[in-house]
Amino acid sequence: MLEINNLSFSYPDGSRALEDxxxxxxxxxxxxxxxxxxxxxxxxxxxxxxxxxxxRGSIAIDGEDISGIEHREFRRRIGIVFQQLYLFPHLTVLENMMLAPEKVLRQPKKEARRESLDTIGRLGIGELGDKYPSQISGGQAQRAAIARALVLKPSYLLLDEPTSALDLNTTREFGRWLVELKETTTFVIVTHDVPFAEKTAGSGFLMADGRLRSVGTLPEILKAIDHHSF
Ligand SMILES: Nc1ncnc2c1ncn2[C@@H]1O[C@H](COP(=O)(O)OP(=O)(O)OP(=O)(O)O)[C@@H](O)[C@H]1O
Ligand SMILES: [Mg+2]
Incomplete structure (x- = not known):
């Protein structure tokens, strides 16, 4: 379980992005x-x-404050895929993926390769393993970045607008895949894609002006959005 308590954050220019x-x-x-x-x-x-x-405030995973967790251990527990994907441009998709299991999990190359191939296969981009990021589309790069994070099987995976570059069919497939994986990995998905959220997420959070405005099932969250007429 992840627990966030009284978390506040301001950017260096003073803008208060998160409030309690x-x-x-x-x-x-x-x-x-x-x-x-x-x-x-x-x-x-x-x-x-x-x-x-x-x-201000604290974040804990399974009762342990995240600030004290050793780097490699932290990476196997919490993964993140940014809106900007940050695939290494000088490595192929497969090499990008193998990096984390080799470095973080200390897996032998062969095993890292097998698991990476399995993961991209399941995300429907198996044929892209040998391509460089500059040779693939935005949607394919998005799937590659998600696959790279999933290969570590983190307890939590944080995804920032994961469907923004995916077409409708891929979004549906992706949603089904997340549902299949949720027993191993808990997904925290930031999204503006309401139909996708409705189909895949059991519950949600509504943020407004750096504050948590509402917590509940997706229908409850959507009602809160209507109520506040964002
Ligand atoms: N690097 C930064 N420096 C200063 N202020 C920032 C910075 N990044 C974000 N902010 C400000 O912090 C607040 C929260 O931004 P944040 O990027 O977390 O919003 P968001 O909910 O992810 O928005 P979006 O849906 O557009 O991605 C905004 O007021 C934003 O202008
Ligand atoms: Mg954002």
Whole structure:
């Protein structure tokens, strides 16, 4: 379980992006984070992923404060796929993927390769393994970045707008795949894609102006959105 207590964050220029957030993110769920642009969703993921240091408050995974967890151990517990994908341009899709299992899990190359191939196969991009990021489409790169994060089988995977470059069919397939995987990995999905959230997420959070406005099932969250007429 992930627990966030009294989390506040301000950017160096003083803009207050998160204000006193309290959240519980149980395992074996798909959790959607909704909210209008600028409401703090990406900032929240960056704090959970330890890319930003909160001004106040704490984040704990299974009772352990994330700030004290050793780097490699942290990476196998919490993964993150950014909106900008950051695939290494000088490595093929497969090499991009094998990097984490080799470095973080210390897997032998052969095993890392087998698992990476299996993962891209399941994401329907098996044929892209030997391509470089500059040779593939935006949607394919998005799937490659998600596959790269999933190959570590993290307890939590934070996804920032994962369907923004996917076509309708791939979005549907992707949603079904997340549902299949949710017993191993809990997904926290920041999205503006309401139909996708409705189909895949059991519950969600609504952010507004850096605050947590509402917590509940997807229908409840959507009702709250209507109510606040964002
Ligand atoms: N690097 C930065 N420096 C200063 N302010 C920032 C920075 N990044 C974001 N902000 C501000 O912090 C607030 C929250 O931004 P954030 O990117 O978390 O929003 P978001 O909910 O992810 O929006 P979107 O849906 O557009 O991606 C906004 O007011 C934004 O302008
Ligand atoms: Mg964002």
């Amino acid at each position: 957030i309290n959240m519980t993110l149980p395992r074996e769920h798909i959790l959607a984070v909704l909210g209008e642009s600028g409401s703090g969703k990406t900032t929240l993921l960056m704090c959970i992923g330890r890319f930003l240091q909160p001004r």
